[in-house]
Amino acid sequence: MTIQWFPGHMTRAKRQIEEKLKLIDVVFELLDARVPMSSRNPMIDEIVGPKPRLILLNKADLADAETTNKWIDWFRSFGREVLAIDANTGTGVKEIGGRVKTLLKEKIDRQIAKGMKPRPARALIVGIPNVGKSTLINKLAGRTAAVTGDRPGVTKGQQWIRTGGELELLDTPGILWPKFEDPEVGFKLAATGAIKEEVLQIEEVACYVLQWLAAEYGDTLKDRYGLADLPSELPDIAAAAGVLEEIGRRRGCLAGGGHVDYTKAAGVLLRDLRSGKLGRITLEAPVI
Numbered sequence: 424m425t426i427q428w429f430p431g432h433m434t435r436a437k438r439q440i441e442e443k444l445k446l447i448d449v450v451f452e453l454l455d456a457r458v459p460m461s462s463r464n465p466m467i468d469e470i471v472g473p474k475p476r477l478i479l480l481n482k483a484d485l486a487d488a489e490t491t492n493k494w495i496d497w498f499r500s501f502g503r504e505v506l507a508i509d510a511n512t513g514t515g516v517k518e519i520g521g522r523v524k525t526l527l528k529e530k531i532d533r534q535i536a537k538g539m540k541p542r543p544a545r546a547l548i549v550g551i552p553n554v555g556k557s558t559l560i561n562k563l564a565g566r567t568a569a570v571t572g573d574r575p576g577v578t579k580g581q582q583w584i585r586t587g588g589e590l591e592l593l594d595t596p597g598i599l600w601p602k603f604e605d606p607e608v609g610f611k612l613a614a615t616g617a618i619k620e621e622v623l624q625i626e627e628v629a630c631y632v633l634q635w636l637a638a639e640y641g642d643t644l645k646d647r648y649g650l651a652d653l654p655s656e657l658p659d660i661a662a663a664a665g666v667l668e669e670i671g672r673r674r675g676c677l678a679g680g681g682h683v684d685y686t687k688a689a690g691v692l693l694r695d696l697r698s699g700k701l702g703r704i705t706l707e708a709p710v711i
């Protein structure tokens with residue numbers, strides 16, 4: 424298994440985002456609520472610098488609500504503004520405007536003190552691929568979406584999307600590269616669909632997920648696949664593979680000779696996980 428994190432990718436992404444930072448008031452850092460740390464680019468603080476930032480835990484509909492609250496407390500303990508959202512249905516999205524006002528309060532107050540009418544806040548969405556950037560842009564834009572023309576100081580081709588509220592979004596989000604040299608991070612990103620399955624062995628990803636599920640969501644796993652007994656600790660990959668085999672057998676994922684097709688079994692498990700059929704599951708918890 425060779426996974427490399429190309430510094431060139433990050434340098435390019437960083438440069439592109441830095442260009443856009445000049446144009447905006449606030450950054451929306453989009454993370455996956457199921458894997459808030461693993462879906463975070465480790466260089467984000469360096470990239471965004473002192474620009475006000477709102478952390479959005481997206482796909483909260485798929486995440487464990489209790490753990491999402493722990494993550495919210497965790498981010499707040501570092502003084503961060505954070506909100507859990509579901510960009511697909513729009514849950515939480517309406518609260519973004521209020522949070523932006525809180526973040527930009529000093530700036531807005533200064534404008535008012537100078538007798539100026541505060542203009543809409545300009546925002547840039549950043550996040551790793553597949554975290555929901557386009558979905559959020561579309562949701563914020565809604566039916567009132569109006570793409571405004573080029574403006575002075577705006578790089579040619581970049582446009583502002585006026586949302587219903589007092590917010591304008593850059594139409595192209597900043598794409599961040601996930602860093603997954605750490606195999607566990609890679610497994611989590613593959614499990615949630617942030618990185619392509621081909622990058623990692625799908626069976627290995629499934630075994631990793633099974634170890635976590637057995638420990639944290641044992642009853643859910645037992646109920647879903649009718650597993651008779653399931654230890655809460657699957658100490659190694661062989662133990663997890665045994666559970667995967669059982670799932671495969673129960674789901675009819677068979678290869679020739681009545682043997683279980685592990686690849687198919689892994690596909691069933693990961694599809695169930697991603698679609699929410701296994702319930703609301705978070706794959707990492709904050710260390711408090």
Ligand code: G4P
Binds near residue numbers: 482550555558
């Ligand atoms: P990106 O721009 O950051 O690359 O991500 P994009 O918006 O394309 O979203 C990636 C996938 O995540 C899409 O699913 C999208 O529907 C889904 N998604 C985005 N936000 C949410 C959310 O809050 N909750 C849930 N459950 N899903 C979300 P897809 O598989 O590409 O298409 P489809 O499943 O919608 O057909």
